[in-house]
Amino acid sequence: MANSVENIEIIPTGKAVGAEIRGVDLSQTLSKGVVEKLTKAWAEHLVLLYRDQDLEDENIVTLSGYFGGHQPAGARQARRQAGIKDAGKDSSTDMRINYVSNLDDEGNPTQHNRGIGSHEIRWHSDNTYVEVPPTGTLLWAEIIPDDNTGNTMFCNQYRAYEELPDDLKEAIEGKHMMHDGSRTTANRVHPHRTMPQSQDDIDGPIHPMVRIHPLTGKRALFLGRRWDYPSTYIVEMRNDEGEALMDKLWAHATQDKYVWVHQWRPKDILQWDNRSVMHRRTAVNPNQKRILHRTLIKGDPVISAWGNNAATQ
Numbered sequence: 001m002a003n004s005v006e007n008i009e010i011i012p013t014g015k016a017v018g019a020e021i022r023g024v025d026l027s028q029t030l031s032k033g034v035v036e037k038l039t040k041a042w043a044e045h046l047v048l049l050y051r052d053q054d055l056e057d058e059n060i061v062t063l064s065g066y067f068g069g070h071q072p073a074g075a076r077q078a079r080r081q082a083g084i085k086d087a088g089k090d091s092s093t094d095m096r097i098n099y100v101s102n103l104d105d106e107g108n109p110t111q112h113n114r115g116i117g118s119h120e121i122r123w124h125s126d127n128t129y130v131e132v133p134p135t136g137t138l139l140w141a142e143i144i145p146d147d148n149t150g151n152t153m154f155c156n157q158y159r160a161y162e163e164l165p166d167d168l169k170e171a172i173e174g175k176h177m178m179h180d181g182s183r184t185t186a187n188r189v190h191p192h193r194t195m196p197q198s199q200d201d202i203d204g205p206i207h208p209m210v211r212i213h214p215l216t217g218k219r220a221l222f223l224g225r226r227w228d229y230p231s232t233y234i235v236e237m238r239n240d241e242g243e244a245l246m247d248k249l250w251a252h253a254t255q256d257k258y259v260w261v262h263q264w265r266p267k268d269i270l271q272w273d274n275r276s277v278m279h280r281r282t283a284v285n286p287n288q289k290r291i292l293h294r295t296l297i298k299g300d301p302v303i304s305a306w307g308n309n310a311a312t313q
């Protein structure tokens with residue numbers, strides 16, 4: 001049955017972020033009206049969940065096209081530029097799609113592989129180590145462990161900013177962070193980089209600590225990613241004070257009251273907004289297969305809250 005605006009149901013999770021969308025088949029064409037409705041729901045709920053979607057990779061790429069197109073994954077670009085070929089069962093030959101899997105080169109589940117394996121993944125926003133991070137991410141589940149491991153969690157960074165204590169708000173006003181581009185989300189050093197020994201070795205894009213969402217005009221805390229020192233740092237505060245401030249910001253931004261936890265089922269697809277949420281993954285059972293297919297939604301340049309076009313709130 002063709003998709004129609006009338007059939008779409010939006011069911012909020014009741015948490016600080018997220019809504020399930022029912023009544024749409026993402027393997028079929030989406031009309032302008034349907035895309036508008038989904039775009040509005042996405043802006044309001046930040047993460048959309050669609051269940052029971054029978055999708056091919058081409059469908060996922062097509063879906064990204066409705067929301068701005070796709071862009072290659074930063075880590076994969078870095079590997080490619082370093083002349084390292086993708087290999088193994090956990091890699092796709094299509095640069096538009098990445099497989100997020102815990103399989104080894106023989107196709108067996110494992111703790112460590114060339115990607116993120118079965119590890120817990122700490123809070124981050126995707127690919128903030130590139131100049132123009134993706135607007136959002138599409139992640140479709142092919143195979144999921146049956147024991148509730150490998151959950152994906154999201155936290156609402158609009159609310160984290162709105163409810164930031166005044167002293168912290170003042171402390172970050174006008175400030176920027178150097179996002180550590182040496183490592184992937186799995187804390188692996190890119191093949192063309194070395195492990196940083198001091199802040200002088202950190203090289204990546206500089207982003208404002210608060211960004212403005214182009215659709216909603218709202219401010220969101222923009223922390224990105226951070227590993228153990230030396231890593232991402234506050235450009236205007238390259239000292240212990242900056243480290244202590246970042247500790248407080250991360251602790252504030254990831255409080256339970258801002259979080260929604262998604263327990264995956266096969267054929268789920270999530271669509272999340274990297275401009276207004278961070279996400280993390282709980283550890284995966286390394287004895288069970290987990291394979292998801294990911295496409296990054298093409299980004300627009302980060303809009304700084306410190307610029308001339310600052311939002312009114």
Ligand SMILES: [Fe+2]
Pocket residue numbers: 124125126185279
């Ligand atoms: Fe991620």
